[in-house]
Amino acid sequence: MTVQRLFFALFAVLFALAFSGENARAQSDEPIHVIVNNSLSITNTTLAEVKRIFRKEATAISGVRVVPINAPRTKPLRAAFVQRAYGTSVQDELATWEKLKITNGLQPPTEIDNTLKAVFSVKNGISYCFQSDYKPGTAKIILTL
Amino acid sequence: MSKRYLALAAVIFTLSPLPLWADDAAEDNRTAEDNRTAEDISARMQALETALATQQSRIDTLEAERRASDERTQAAQDEAQELKEQLAETRDSLDVLITDAMQIETRDMLSVYGFFDVTFLKSFFKQKNSLLKTQHPPYSTFMMNNINLFFKSELTQSLEVLLETGLSFAPLGHETHLESYGIIDGKHVPGILGELDKSYERVDTSVPGGIASRSIRYGSISIVRAYLDWKPLDALNFRIGQYLTPYGIWNEDHASTVLLTVFYPHVMNWDLLPETQLGLQMYGSVFPADSLKLDYAVTFSNGRGPIDTVMDLDENKAVGLRAKGTWSHGDWKIALGGYGYYGKYTDLERRAEIYLNADLTPDETSGSALGSRLYTTKKYKERVLVSDLSIAWKGLHLFGEYAFRQLEFIKHPAENPNYQFVQNGNIAERYVPNSIGRTFYAMLSWTLPLEKWTHVGVTPYVGYDGHHNDFMTDWYYQKTMHVGLNVRPSPYVVVKTEGIVDLFSERLGGRMTSIAGQLAVSF
Known part of the structure; x- marks a missing residue:
C-alpha cells in the first residue's frame, strides 16, 4: 500500500510538472509564426485574414487558396494561438465549432501534432508554430503573433 | 747525439721570434x-647579424602566418564538419517529412456527427x-x-x-382527428358540430416485431438538408439541393445545442417562412475591410407547396435575397441582416x-x-421580409428577429374543419382569408466571466417572443416571456x-405557465 501511494504521488508530481511546463509555454510570450507551404506565393498576411482562414470564413489569402491545419486541441501551441488570434480559450473555440458544424456543415481544420511537418507536406497548408520550433527552409513565415 | 742537437736547434730556430724582430x-x-x-670582419658580422635578425x-x-593558417584551416574543417x-x-528531417507527407489528409472524406435533446x-x-x-402536453x-444525424x-x-437527417418517433401520437364536442348545459349533444363531432383518431405505430420478437413502434426519418456545395471562390459559391432558408439567426442555427432557449421561436414554429427550400442557391462573402x-445569398427554389420537396405544382419559382453585414472590432461584434422572399403556393389535384x-x-x-x-x-402568393440584429459585447449578447408575412390568396380554400374555432357551427361557406403575420x-443573454475559475459556461437569459396573425381573428395572438439559464459543462453538452x-386570448385559455428543462448533446 505504501509503495502504491509513493508511485501515485510520484506520478502526480510528474504529471503536475509536465503540465505546468506545458501551460507555462502556452502562457509564455514566445512568438508564434504563422507559416505556409514554401510553394505558395503568399509573402505576408494580416491577423484578420488568419482568423478568417482558421474559422473557414475564407479559403484564400491574396487569391491563393490555403488549407488550415490546427495544432491538437490539447497542445499549448493551440491554446496560445487561439488566445492571441481570437482572445478566447480552446473550450470557447470548440463550442464555436460545434455551432458552425450544425449551422454551415463546416468541419474544423484538421489537427496535426507537428504543424511544421504538416505545412511542409501539404501543398496549400497554412498553420502556426512556436518560434523555437521553426526550422528555416521548411516553411514560409507570413505573420508573427 | 749530434743529430739530436741539430734537430733541436732547427725547432728553436723555427719557433723563435727572430723574423719579427728582423x-x-x-x-x-x-x-x-x-x-x-x-673592422671589415666586424662590419660584415654586423651586417650578417642584421641580415640574420631580418631573416x-x-x-x-612566416611562423605566425603558418599558425594562423593552421587555425583557419582547423576552423574551416570544424565548420565543414558542423555543416556536414x-x-x-536536415536530410534525416526531410526524409521523415517526406515519409509523413503521404499520411496527412486535410479533407474529411466522410464525417458523421449530430445532436439530440x-x-x-x-x-x-x-x-x-x-x-x-x-395543443400542449396537459401533464408533465x-x-x-x-435526433439529427449529419453526413458530411x-x-x-x-x-x-x-x-x-432527422430521426423521429412521428407519426406516433399524431392526432389525425381531434374530437370536438358541442356542449349544452354541460351535456354533450352529438352531431351539433357536424363533421367536427366524430370520434377521436390518433396514430399508433405499434406493430409486431416479427416472429418470436417483441412488438416495435416504428418511427420516421426526415430529410432536413441534402445538398452539394461548389465553392470556387469565397465571394461566389453555389449550392444545389435542399437547404435551410438563409434567414434570420435561428433557422440555420437550428440545433438545440446552439439555441439559447428550450423551444424554437415563433417565427419558426409558425412557419412564416419555409424552413427549407429545394432548388439553387448562390452565396458568398466579401471582406471590404479587416x-x-x-x-449575401440568392435563393431560387420550388418555394412553398404541399409537396415541394417532391415536385412543384406551378411554374412559379420562389426567389429570395439575403444580405448581412458583420462588423467586428475588439470585444464588439454587430451583425445586421435581412431576407426577402416572394413565392406562390399552389395545391392542385390531377385527374x-x-x-x-x-x-x-x-x-x-x-x-x-x-x-x-x-x-x-x-x-396564394406570399411576400416575407425578415430582419435580424445581433449585438455582442464581451459576454453580453442582445439579438432578435422581426418577420413580416403578407399572404394573398388567388384561390381560397375552404378552412380546415379539423382545427376551426367554431362559433356557430356554420363553416361550410367560410374560406381562408388573406392575412398578415408578424413575429x-x-x-438578452450574459455569459458570466468565469473563465478564470472554470471552463463551465453559465449563461442566464431573458427574452420576449410575440406573434400575431390576422389569419383567423383579431384575438389570436401569442406573447411569450422567457427566463432561463444555460449551463455548458463542455462544448458538447448544454x-x-x-x-x-405564454399569454393568449382568454378565449383560448389565457395564461399558460411552464417550466422546462433540456439536455442537449452534440456528438
Missing part, C-alpha cells in the same frame, strides 16, 4: 692590415378546461424532439456534400379523363380520347432550465 716595418704594415681586416623576423612572421552534421540532420416540460393552465390542453412529460464529405477542396464582412361520345364511343375530336386536367384547389423576438409564460 723586419719592424713589415710588422707595422701587417698590423694595420689586420686592423682593417678586423629571423621573417621566420617569425547539419546537412545529415431530451426535454422535460410541465405546464400550468390558468383555466381548468383550457383549450390549450389540446419527457420528450425527445430532435469534402470531395475536393471546392466540392462538399452535406446530408442532415473588421467588416458582407454576406385523368376519358372523353366519350353520347354512345360511349371514344371522342377523339381533340386528338385523343384520353387526357388530363389539373384542378387548382388552393393558391418579433428579442433575447443543460437548460427555463421558465416560460
Whole structure:
C-alpha cells in the first residue's frame, strides 16, 4: 500500500510538472509564426485574414487558396494561438465549432501534432508554430503573433 | 747525439721570434692590415647579424602566418564538419517529412456527427378546461424532439456534400382527428358540430416485431438538408439541393445545442417562412475591410407547396435575397441582416379523363380520347421580409428577429374543419382569408466571466417572443416571456432550465405557465 501511494504521488508530481511546463509555454510570450507551404506565393498576411482562414470564413489569402491545419486541441501551441488570434480559450473555440458544424456543415481544420511537418507536406497548408520550433527552409513565415 | 742537437736547434730556430724582430716595418704594415681586416670582419658580422635578425623576423612572421593558417584551416574543417552534421540532420528531417507527407489528409472524406435533446416540460393552465390542453402536453412529460444525424464529405477542396437527417418517433401520437364536442348545459349533444363531432383518431405505430420478437413502434426519418456545395471562390459559391432558408439567426442555427432557449421561436414554429427550400442557391462573402464582412445569398427554389420537396405544382419559382453585414472590432461584434422572399403556393389535384361520345364511343375530336386536367384547389402568393440584429459585447449578447408575412390568396380554400374555432357551427361557406403575420423576438443573454475559475459556461437569459396573425381573428395572438439559464459543462453538452409564460386570448385559455428543462448533446 505504501509503495502504491509513493508511485501515485510520484506520478502526480510528474504529471503536475509536465503540465505546468506545458501551460507555462502556452502562457509564455514566445512568438508564434504563422507559416505556409514554401510553394505558395503568399509573402505576408494580416491577423484578420488568419482568423478568417482558421474559422473557414475564407479559403484564400491574396487569391491563393490555403488549407488550415490546427495544432491538437490539447497542445499549448493551440491554446496560445487561439488566445492571441481570437482572445478566447480552446473550450470557447470548440463550442464555436460545434455551432458552425450544425449551422454551415463546416468541419474544423484538421489537427496535426507537428504543424511544421504538416505545412511542409501539404501543398496549400497554412498553420502556426512556436518560434523555437521553426526550422528555416521548411516553411514560409507570413505573420508573427 | 749530434743529430739530436741539430734537430733541436732547427725547432728553436723555427719557433723563435727572430723574423719579427728582423723586419719592424713589415710588422707595422701587417698590423694595420689586420686592423682593417678586423673592422671589415666586424662590419660584415654586423651586417650578417642584421641580415640574420631580418631573416629571423621573417621566420617569425612566416611562423605566425603558418599558425594562423593552421587555425583557419582547423576552423574551416570544424565548420565543414558542423555543416556536414547539419546537412545529415536536415536530410534525416526531410526524409521523415517526406515519409509523413503521404499520411496527412486535410479533407474529411466522410464525417458523421449530430445532436439530440431530451426535454422535460410541465405546464400550468390558468383555466381548468383550457383549450390549450389540446395543443400542449396537459401533464408533465419527457420528450425527445430532435435526433439529427449529419453526413458530411469534402470531395475536393471546392466540392462538399452535406446530408442532415432527422430521426423521429412521428407519426406516433399524431392526432389525425381531434374530437370536438358541442356542449349544452354541460351535456354533450352529438352531431351539433357536424363533421367536427366524430370520434377521436390518433396514430399508433405499434406493430409486431416479427416472429418470436417483441412488438416495435416504428418511427420516421426526415430529410432536413441534402445538398452539394461548389465553392470556387469565397465571394461566389453555389449550392444545389435542399437547404435551410438563409434567414434570420435561428433557422440555420437550428440545433438545440446552439439555441439559447428550450423551444424554437415563433417565427419558426409558425412557419412564416419555409424552413427549407429545394432548388439553387448562390452565396458568398466579401471582406471590404479587416473588421467588416458582407454576406449575401440568392435563393431560387420550388418555394412553398404541399409537396415541394417532391415536385412543384406551378411554374412559379420562389426567389429570395439575403444580405448581412458583420462588423467586428475588439470585444464588439454587430451583425445586421435581412431576407426577402416572394413565392406562390399552389395545391392542385390531377385527374385523368376519358372523353366519350353520347354512345360511349371514344371522342377523339381533340386528338385523343384520353387526357388530363389539373384542378387548382388552393393558391396564394406570399411576400416575407425578415430582419435580424445581433449585438455582442464581451459576454453580453442582445439579438432578435422581426418577420413580416403578407399572404394573398388567388384561390381560397375552404378552412380546415379539423382545427376551426367554431362559433356557430356554420363553416361550410367560410374560406381562408388573406392575412398578415408578424413575429418579433428579442433575447438578452450574459455569459458570466468565469473563465478564470472554470471552463463551465453559465449563461442566464431573458427574452420576449410575440406573434400575431390576422389569419383567423383579431384575438389570436401569442406573447411569450422567457427566463432561463444555460449551463455548458463542455462544448458538447448544454443543460437548460427555463421558465416560460405564454399569454393568449382568454378565449383560448389565457395564461399558460411552464417550466422546462433540456439536455442537449452534440456528438
